[in-house]
Amino acid sequence: MFDILHRVGVRAPKDQVYAALATPEGLARWWTTDTAGDSKVGGGLTFRFRVNGQEIGMFGMKILELVPGNRVAWQVLEGPSEWIGTKIHFELRQERDFTIVMFRHEGWREPVEFMYHCSTKWGTFLMSLKSLGESGTGQPSPGDVRVGDWH
Numbered sequence: 001m002f003d004i005l006h007r008v009g010v011r012a013p014k015d016q017v018y019a020a021l022a023t024p025e026g027l028a029r030w031w032t033t034d035t036a037g038d039s040k041v042g043g044g045l046t047f048r049f050r051v052n053g054q055e056i057g058m059f060g061m062k063i064l065e066l067v068p069g070n071r072v073a074w075q076v077l078e079g080p081s082e083w084i085g086t087k088i089h090f091e092l093r094q095e096r097d098f099t100i101v102m103f104r105h106e107g108w109r110e111p112v113e114f115m116y117h118c119s120t121k122w123g124t125f126l127m128s129l130k131s132l133g134e135s136g137t138g139q140p141s142p143g144d145v146r147v148g149d150w151h
Contacts, residue, residue: 004105004119008126009098012133014069017099020132021072021090030128030138041066045074049141051151059083082114099133101126120147 010017020026024045028035037045041063049057060078064087065071072090076083086107093100103126108115124145132138139145 001106002108002111002115004103004108004115004122006101006103006119006123006126008101008103008130009095010101010130010133011098014092014094014099017092017101017129017133018069018072020129020138021092022066022068028140030132030140031125032141034141037061038063039066044077046078049151051142056151061088080114082108082112083118101129114150117148117150 020030023039024035024037027045027047032047032049034048034050035045037043043063045061045063047059047061048055058079059076061074062077063073064075065073070092074088076086076088078084086105089102089104089106091102091104093102103122105118105122121144124139124147128138128140128144
């Protein structure tokens with residue numbers, strides 16, 4: 001199995017960063033504006049990505065863990081075949097005036113080209129989370145950074 005790993009420091013309180021990860025409203029401010037779902041363990045989240053009004057991707061997640069101020073975890077139930085069954089984790093800790101976000105998208109069966117793309121996109125979205133925490137404005141889809149022909 002293979003994992004995507006990122007570490008990002010956000011100059012914002014841990015509870016503020018957690019709220020951006022643990023609620024549909026928070027997620028819509030940095031990942032994709034088309035976010036719907038729950039804010040409780042066992043619930044679900046749906047994320048849709050569009051370009052020029054055309055849907056280019058959809059992900060359905062089950063919320064596995066919500067530890068206020070510390071941890072969020074999901075399991076992918078719907079989406080591209082490479083994502084099905086993978087898990088996404090956000091671990092938070094405070095270091096001085098930074099909230100450190102340790103991100104892990106684990107369980108990829110093989111390091112296919114799509115995994116490379118997704119790693120880059122996760123990096124851009126984590127920078128969007130950083131921007132949200134530090135300035136109040138993220139760059140969620142559809143206003144995110146385009147990194148190539150797959151968007």
